[in-house]
Amino acid sequence: MVLKPWFKPSLFILCLLPLVWLVLGLIQDRYVEPLQALSHGTGDWALYFLLLTLSITPLRQLTGYTQLLRIRRLLGLFAFFYSLVHVLLWLVFDHSLFWQGMWADIIERPYITVGFLAFILMLPLALTSNRFMIKKLGGKRWQQLHRLTYVVCALGLLHYWWQIKYDMSHILLLTLIFVGLMALRRIKLTK
Amino acid sequence: MLIKKTAANAIVSSEITPESVYKARRDFLKYSIHAGMGLAALSQAPALWATTAAHAFSTDEAQTPYKKVTRYNNFVELGSGKAYPAKNAHRLKTSPWSVTIDGEIENPGTYDLEDILKPHTLEERIYRLRCVETWSMVIPWQGFALADLIKRFKPTSKAKYVAFETLHDPKQLPGQRSRFGSFDWPYVEGLRMDEAMHPLTLLATGLYGKDLPAQNGAPLRLVVPWKYGFKSIKSIVRISFTEQQPPTTWNKQSPEEYGFYANVNPTVSHPRWSQKRERRIGHFFKQDTLMFNGYAEQVASLYSDMDLHKWY
Numbered sequence: 001m002v003l004k005p006w007f008k009p010s011l012f013i014l015c016l017l018p019l020v021w022l023v024l025g026l027i028q029d030r031y032v033e034p035l036q037a038l039s040h041g042t043g044d045w046a047l048y049f050l051l052l053t054l055s056i057t058p059l060r061q062l063t064g065y066t067q068l069l070r071i072r073r074l075l076g077l078f079a080f081f082y083s084l085v086h087v088l089l090w091l092v093f094d095h096s097l098f099w100q101g102m103w104a105d106i107i108e109r110p111y112i113t114v115g116f117l118a119f120i121l122m123l124p125l126a127l128t129s130n131r132f133m134i135k136k137l138g139g140k141r142w143q144q145l146h147r148l149t150y151v152v153c154a155l156g157l158l159h160y161w162w163q164i165k166y167d168m169s170h171i172l173l174l175t176l177i178f179v180g181l182m183a184l185r186r187i188k189l190t191k
Numbered sequence: 192m193l194i195k196k197t198a199a200n201a202i203v204s205s206e207i208t209p210e211s212v213y214k215a216r217r218d219f220l221k222y223s224i225h226a227g228m229g230l231a232a233l234s235q236a237p238a239l240w241a242t243t244a245a246h247a248f249s250t251d252e253a254q255t256p257y258k259k260v261t262r263y264n265n266f267v268e269l270g271s272g273k274a275y276p277a278k279n280a281h282r283l284k285t286s287p288w289s290v291t292i293d294g295e296i297e298n299p300g301t302y303d304l305e306d307i308l309k310p311h312t313l314e315e316r317i318y319r320l321r322c323v324e325t326w327s328m329v330i331p332w333q334g335f336a337l338a339d340l341i342k343r344f345k346p347t348s349k350a351k352y353v354a355f356e357t358l359h360d361p362k363q364l365p366g367q368r369s370r371f372g373s374f375d376w377p378y379v380e381g382l383r384m385d386e387a388m389h390p391l392t393l394l395a396t397g398l399y400g401k402d403l404p405a406q407n408g409a410p411l412r413l414v415v416p417w418k419y420g421f422k423s424i425k426s427i428v429r430i431s432f433t434e435q436q437p438p439t440t441w442n443k444q445s446p447e448e449y450g451f452y453a454n455v456n457p458t459v460s461h462p463r464w465s466q467k468r469e470r471r472i473g474h475f476f477k478q479d480t481l482m483f484n485g486y487a488e489q490v491a492s493l494y495s496d497m498d499l500h501k502w503y
């Protein structure tokens with residue numbers, strides 16, 4: 001079965017809905033602490049999209065449905081998009097864009113260092129997630145480069161772990177999903 | 192100026208006053224005082240207006256709206272996350288309530304809350320509240336100076352510290368049925384005697400002219416405005432006078448992150464984040480955090496011979 005032509009545009013819109021929902025919350029005055037709601041919301045969705053991206057390969061292996069690969073790039077790009085909004089919020093509202101404390105924040109705060117590293121590592125992935133760059137790099141090199149997604153996801157999780165004050169339920173769940181996805185891959189790869 | 196509380200559930204003037212009207216009155220008073228007609232306005236004002244005149248320690252910064260003060264809470268016992276304490280608030284039964292006062296004092300015992308409150312006159316104090324998580328609020332509390340209670344119960348010369356304890360009842364406080372068992376309940380806090388006796392230190396029973404909602408620490412809580420919020424223990428059932436420094440919950444939980452003193456201090460970082468700046472709840476941009484949360488003039492002398500990097 002081939003993907004229907006309407007599938008990708010619909011998926012695109014679906015992926016934008018979390019952002020619409022977050023912004024709508026601002027307009028409806030749903031947040032007690034708007035900036036925290038947006039920062040946490042976009043951070044969460046960046047991680048969800050990374051996990052979705054990583055679930056495509058195991059899912060394809062389980063179902064044998066190869067068309068799934070065609071939506072992987074879109075999901076990855078949305079992970080980057082939500083990270084970008086997340087980082088911009090921090091840059092604009094925590095540091096008014098240029099506050100020199102921004103670098104101190106990145107260097108001195110391990111959780112920010114790790115988030116920053118995750119974001120930087122996403123840049124080459126986002127920039128090469130188009131047909132032109134895939135051709136230019138060649139499938140194999142492209143694939144090797146994009147294995148960085150595991151690292152980015154692990155750093156994203158670590159970034160979250162490092163902020164925890166006492167409630168670990170959410171991050172624990174996300175970490176278990178990540179570990180599960182990695183385990184599925186290992187089983188398949190070593191077979 | 193003062194709210195006389197006759198019974199635990201007495202209706203305080205502003206209990207029947209919408210927040211906007213309450214604020215407008217405050218503003219009216221403020222401006223009329225500025226206009227040089229303060230005395231006239233005060234003397235002509237009906238009694239209930241008088242309750243809103245500012246205490247010398249009160250700030251005139253914009254107050255955090257009631258809705259935010261009561262829906263953004265850290266009260267792990269009523270649920271994790273900022274919104275759960277308000278949702279679980281109905282579980283906590285705050286009447287009848289009794290408080291045990293014991294340790295190094297002349298008359299230890301357990302007292303009904305009414306009896307504890309009876310001799311005290313409630314007053315309004317508008318304080319900044321700075322959370323160790325780098326957010327802050329401005330809250331109009333009703334309460335009385337802890338010092339007045341301490342004097343009443345006559346601590347002995349051995350009393351060097353005051354220890355406080357929150358209710359421990361997992362039926363009413365579902366967060367105490369912790370899945371991970373990471374906290375050692377009940378929540379306990381403490382102050383050095385000179386901190387407890389400081390006129391800024393408040394025992395609060397209300398905010399915005401209403402009785403405290405459970406999520407804000409009903410029916411009796413501590414407010415120590417120059418320290419991080421976790422020092423201001425909620426729903427107090429025990430006040431003990433001790434010779435030794437009492438254990439405190441967050442310090443037991445993570446001693447390298449949360450000290451006994453926990454004074455607001457922009458120059459001492461939390462190991463994982465900076466304390467230089469803070470976000471006022473509802474504001475988008477951050478603002479600078481002030482030494483002792485802006486109360487340095489009143490309290491800096493308590494710590495003049497201490498290295499605050501060591502005693503964080």
Ligand code: HEM
Nearest residue numbers: 040043044046047083087090112115116118119156160163
């Ligand atoms: C320069 C890069 C980054 C910076 C400066 C940054 C900064 C932050 C800040 C300030 C918070 C809120 C902390 C708090 O409220 O206590 C946060 C939370 C979070 N960030 Fe980032 N971040 C960065 C990159 C990332 C990336 C790349 C991801 C995802 C892959 C991510 C995912 C998250 C998550 C999941 C949360 C927690 C959300 C929650 O509590 O529900 N961050 N980040």
